[in-house]
Amino acid sequence: MKAADVVRFATRSATGYPLRTALLILAMAIGVAAVVTLTALGDGARRYVINEFSALGSNLVIVLPGRSETRGFNPANAITGTPRDLTIDDAQSLARLPTVRRVAPLIIGTSEISAGGKLREVMIAGTTSQYAEVRHLAMAQGRFLPEEDWSRGSPYVVLGATVRNDLFGSEPAIGRLVRLGDRRFRVVGVLNPIGTGLGMNSDEIAIVPVSLAQAMFNSNTLFRVLIEARHREAIEPAKAQVLKQLTERHEGEEDVTVITQDAVLATFDRLLGALTFGVAGIAAISLAVAGILVMNVMLVAVTQRTSEIGLLKALGATGGAIRNAFLAEAAMLSLAGAIVGYGLGQLGSALIRHLYPTFPAYPPAWAVMAGLGTALVTGVLFGVMPARHAARMDPVQALAKR
Amino acid sequence: MPQIELRSIERVFTLGDSEVHALRTLDLAVEAGEYIAIMGPSGSGKSTLLNLLGLLDRPNSGTYLLEGRDVTTLTAEEQARVRRERIGFVFQSFHLVPRLTAAENIALPMMLAGIPHGERSRRVAQALKDYGLASRADHRPDQLSGGQRQRVAIARATIMHPAMILADEPTGNLDRATGEDVMGLLEGLNASGVTLIVVTHDAVLGNRARRRVAMEDGRKVEDR
Ligand SMILES: Nc1ncnc2c1ncn2[C@@H]1O[C@H](COP(=O)(O)OP(=O)(O)OP(=O)(O)O)[C@@H](O)[C@H]1O
Ligand SMILES: [Mg+2]
Numbered sequence: 001m002k003a004a005d006v007v008r009f010a011t012r013s014a015t016g017y018p019l020r021t022a023l024l025i026l027a028m029a030i031g032v033a034a035v036v037t038l039t040a041l042g043d044g045a046r047r048y049v050i051n052e053f054s055a056l057g058s059n060l061v062i063v064l065p066g067r068s069e070t071r072g073f074n075p076a077n078a079i080t081g082t083p084r085d086l087t088i089d090d091a092q093s094l095a096r097l098p099t100v101r102r103v104a105p106l107i108i109g110t111s112e113i114s115a116g117g118k119l120r121e122v123m124i125a126g127t128t129s130q131y132a133e134v135r136h137l138a139m140a141q142g143r144f145l146p147e148e149d150w151s152r153g154s155p156y157v158v159l160g161a162t163v164r165n166d167l168f169g170s171e172p173a174i175g176r177l178v179r180l181g182d183r184r185f186r187v188v189g190v191l192n193p194i195g196t197g198l199g200m201n202s203d204e205i206a207i208v209p210v211s212l213a214q215a216m217f218n219s220n221t222l223f224r225v226l227i228e229a230r231h232r233e234a235i236e237p238a239k240a241q242v243l244k245q246l247t248e249r250h251e252g253e254e255d256v257t258v259i260t261q262d263a264v265l266a267t268f269d270r271l272l273g274a275l276t277f278g279v280a281g282i283a284a285i286s287l288a289v290a291g292i293l294v295m296n297v298m299l300v301a302v303t304q305r306t307s308e309i310g311l312l313k314a315l316g317a318t319g320g321a322i323r324n325a326f327l328a329e330a331a332m333l334s335l336a337g338a339i340v341g342y343g344l345g346q347l348g349s350a351l352i353r354h355l356y357p358t359f360p361a362y363p364p365a366w367a368v369m370a371g372l373g374t375a376l377v378t379g380v381l382f383g384v385m386p387a388r389h390a391a392r393m394d395p396v397q398a399l400a401k402r
Numbered sequence: 403m404p405q406i407e408l409r410s411i412e413r414v415f416t417l418g419d420s421e422v423h424a425l426r427t428l429d430l431a432v433e434a435g436e437y438i439a440i441m442g443p444s445g446s447g448k449s450t451l452l453n454l455l456g457l458l459d460r461p462n463s464g465t466y467l468l469e470g471r472d473v474t475t476l477t478a479e480e481q482a483r484v485r486r487e488r489i490g491f492v493f494q495s496f497h498l499v500p501r502l503t504a505a506e507n508i509a510l511p512m513m514l515a516g517i518p519h520g521e522r523s524r525r526v527a528q529a530l531k532d533y534g535l536a537s538r539a540d541h542r543p544d545q546l547s548g549g550q551r552q553r554v555a556i557a558r559a560t561i562m563h564p565a566m567i568l569a570d571e572p573t574g575n576l577d578r579a580t581g582e583d584v585m586g587l588l589e590g591l592n593a594s595g596v597t598l599i600v601v602t603h604d605a606v607l608g609n610r611a612r613r614r615v616a617m618e619d620g621r622k623v624e625d626r
Contacts, residue, residue: 016501316486395458
């Protein structure tokens, strides 16, 4: 029997039982679609977090007060409290390190902000002029905080886009006075609207000089020091120099944690990559289920077509030819299911992207390959048993079956 | 040399601990071009004999020489090849593949034999014409009458130009007139030189054969 004839014969068998074929293709398609869509979700989450993190700045080295228990990055440290003072002078001393291009101290708190009778709660970021460059913040109007003595800042404020709108609506904001707590600040700039970043929405923020923020919150310690290394290769040396410098300044006690953006990225990358992998594994179970279904359906098909198998043998078909015909049928059904499932999965991913435009839900190539491959392999693997069963049938008994 | 030679063939079916002797020490010699009717009561072993002749079944003992060659010792693949090239089957219940058209059913043996497409369609077209089925080429079996179905089956059995045709009650599912038509077709093939072996209950049809073999309880009781 020629290969083309095997395929044609198998196609006729598949189309001869449309309901059965449709159900089988559907089962296989659901499995593949699940793999494609779920990995798109998982990988989308990974990309989303990575993008957000990259948007924080480039070549970042971040200093956190307090010592992390483990040497690696512990995500919990990014949000826990401040056991030891990390001062403005500490931060300023880092600017002189050879591998460091820019330094921005950061202190965070909330306060009420009011202007022209309008009042709202706002997140205050106390920092210095280089913060804009370090964080890649772009100005919509005006300019950022001026370069000046870190410990004697002028009462200037830069507003996030939403805050500006809430306070001033369509009126111009630059040059106006706002009240923060019991101090008055002059608006010197407005940030470009950005949208939500990791945990911090730059649209909902008011940026003031770090010394004034410390006074407002009555605190001497910094929340973070953001450092931009000179280039990518300088990140690790910078990290070491920063740690050494601060340890020296703190009488030899290593009481700060220095993390690099790269390390954080790598951790998230690993974490979310593993998540995607796990999700793919779970989805693959549905493929295995589909494979078992293929086996059952093909066994039923063999039983249904017992007398046909007897006939083919009487007409001179070898066991091999019959086995190939049934295997080809199982493979074709799986292939069709895999293709339909791939289409559905891509559709599902596109729908997610449509509903959440900021979420890059694209299925990773490896998952698509793995999904299609598994579908085919399970289909054929589970098709082998029924096909062999058919090939071994006794022709006389098969013919006697009605 | 006879075309078919059976020597002391035994066929025993074991059902649990009871044994059914479907064929007992059977000897039979058939010359090429003969027309034989195998007759006998139900359960006498007629179908078993025909299945053996068609290499669908193997005897428990004895030898089967087909065209001088011992075919009982052939491998399954080799037997399949012999069936494909030398033997045509016609069944009582037609055994057409329901989802295939008349033309495709007729072409099945050629597909299994790997005969090229052009040759296939040429032979199928000729067969459809010969058996008066030209207008039915694209009909599926359920759109055909019993007589038409059996004609498709006969066309299929002859499409590979076999040396013999084995027919197990070919008219069993047909009315008398249609049955005689079908027998006429088979006899026409025999007239052109193909060996024809027909199992039948019907004494009238059986008497049309030049040679009649009567079976009883797995034994040949009459051969003339
Ligand atoms: N697969 C089998 N297993 C057990 N016994 C069988 C089998 N096939 C046939 N037999 C027995 O062998 C004997 C001969 O059967 P066979 O089918 O050859 O009879 P037959 O002459 O064709 O009868 P009928 O005219 O009813 O078709 C019967 O007793 C039958 O029960
Ligand atoms: Mg019988």
